Amino acid sequence: MIDLAILGLLRKQPRHGYELKARLLELGFSRVSFGTLYPALRRLEKRGLIEPMRQSGRRKAYRLTPTGEEEFARILGSAGDEEDRRFNMRLAFFQYLEPAARLRTLKRRRNQLIGRLHTAQAALQRSTAEGQDDHYTAALLRHNIGTTEADIDWLDQLIAYARTEQEAEVPRPLGGKK
Amino acid sequence: MIDLAILGLLRKQPRHGYELKARLLELGFSRVSFGTLYPALRRLEKRGLIEPMRQSGRRKAYRLTPTGEEEFARILGSAGDEEDRRFNMRLAFFQYLEPAARLRTLKRRRNQLIGRLHTAQAALQRSTAEGQDDHYTAALLRHNIGTTEADIDWLDQLIAYARTEQEAEVPRPLGGKK
DNA sequence: TAAAGCATGTAAGAGGTTACATGATTGG
């Protein structure tokens, strides 16, 4: 996670640790601590994926090496079913992924959420039928359904956008869609 | 987290490990693995917070001990600013928290989300002004704002409900509020 | 009786948090 975050942010422009943390906060990843960040920077430097630039004052800005760029592409491309935060992180760097892979990733994510929605709906039905959950538990179950539905809607928009991108890229691949 | 989950679920009724996992899945905590669950059960047993009941077949059902009930109350009551998952977990067991503590917890959570919303809005403004974020990053920023707003609305409903509960409990404390 | 699903468990290690320590820089 932290590796993906660092490499992805440095891919755009060199930054030092403190800046990286601020940028991650902006992107919604609030709980990245310095205790995670700085050791990760050293580790990535040792692996030759990033390198420090001139130090201005106390600031130590890092930039991505060519090897780092390759590794970043590899990590970004290798997606499975994953945690919400991790998906969001990947999405933050979608610009560096080829359109086809974007669409694949989005669809897989959608399936994952559909599954979660079914689980949540089944749980609410069971709970309502048996009538044994308190107000707060019931509220949580309904909220789970609501947020998952909202996420699916959002994903549908992203998928629609990604499709137009792909069509723009591949001008006319012969027929329609199969 | 896992301790709170186990103690909270056992507080209602005895269950064995496999059942606990199924119930957590229903409540929306999808990624609790057996590798977390079973060692946690042993640890809690050693600490005397839970105890195994009769084993029917291979199933080993645990129940909460009196000490366990105390410890659960302690953990449930001690809230600070916390991760989303952890807040949801706490909410799942709100029925075991006194109304005053419920209201306190909900309000603190609300403040936390308000802060997050401001951060997210500022980030979007900056991003729009500088116009340097791609479509997907911008989509992520807007989505962060949307989900946080939805969470705050939800919280407001919960707070309203918790208030009626508290008023029902304390019949007439002399004057109005303060 | 074989397969699928139920059920419990361990070991290694990845990944993260918290708390602490240090010092530079900037603004009132």
Next chain:
DNA sequence: CCAATCATGTAACCTCTTACATGCTTTA
């Protein structure tokens, strides 16, 4: 010159994940 904020770093610890191993129980 003091406080706040910027900035980097370390060490101890905790928690969870992954992968593996095992064996029971039900049903086709």
